[in-house]
Amino acid sequence: MPDDSLQPDPDDDLVARARNGDTRAFDALILKYGEKLYGLVYNMTSHKEDTHDLLQDIFAKAYHSLPRFRGQSSFYTWIYQIAVNMTLNFLKKRKRRSGMSLNDLDASFQDDPALVDASHLANPEKQSKLHELQKRLNEAMLSLSEAHRTVVTMFDIQGIPHAEIARILKVSEGTVRSRLHYAHLHLQSKLQDYWE
């Protein structure tokens, strides 16, 4: 995880080349951060097509904004800020537009292979319980406010430290910890009926 204050940005060279119109350098940045940003956007939107479209918009926005990127933060922090802001704006618009329910979400999100432990495959009962738990976890995640879901996604799923989350969201570390605390309490209460 880059620390803006201590290290030079490892992406300086790629960013400078991309700024001068080298699209291959920008491709390298997409390949470097694409998966992480995909995870962020997907866990926030729970929708694969929306994730794809948003990711295109995020990288296009970053590409066009490169001339205004002053290097006050690392490229990583900067593009994360763009991604979080655009995703939150998208979620607000989507909520206004359709009042999306859980039924509108991707089947794949409800059937996340990452949660299926291979050791449980041989045990249909355990596997069924795990699926149920996974479904409840996703529902609980979607019942969080957008601000809380953002910190849970970044901290618990993506493993980003508090300080970096604070930098990306432009809030204090205390705010990040407080949001996480309340988000965890909410998830605990939502999952208590399904926890053995």
Added chain:
Amino acid sequence: MKPTVEEIGTLLALKRHERPEDGYFDGFLREFHQRLRAEEAQQKGLAGWWRKTSAWFSDLGASKWAYAGGLAYATIVVLVMTFPRGQEVIPTATTPVNHEVRSLEPAAVEQLDALDLRPSTKGRTGEQEF
């Protein structure tokens, strides 16, 4: 029974391995380049100018309202300064004309040849004599 915070963290951490399918970013990059080319083509002409201006304006953040206010104020000032003002006309009392107006005959021009332009040697009393 409630799961602990650590258990919730462990459960959520499993989702860290969630990735798009293999080869996803090859197609993603192709689409991205197509998009950039289409945007470049669009940016030529008036529509492009408008898009760039809109993008610049939306990038300004909260200060855009100050710019918008200033622009609106300047527009109003320019309109007030340049709008043609009608001259103030004081209405005068009019009387109806009830007689025929005839155009005057042009005054007869005396023929210079007929005039005696020689200096006169005789003058009357009090007049200068040449």
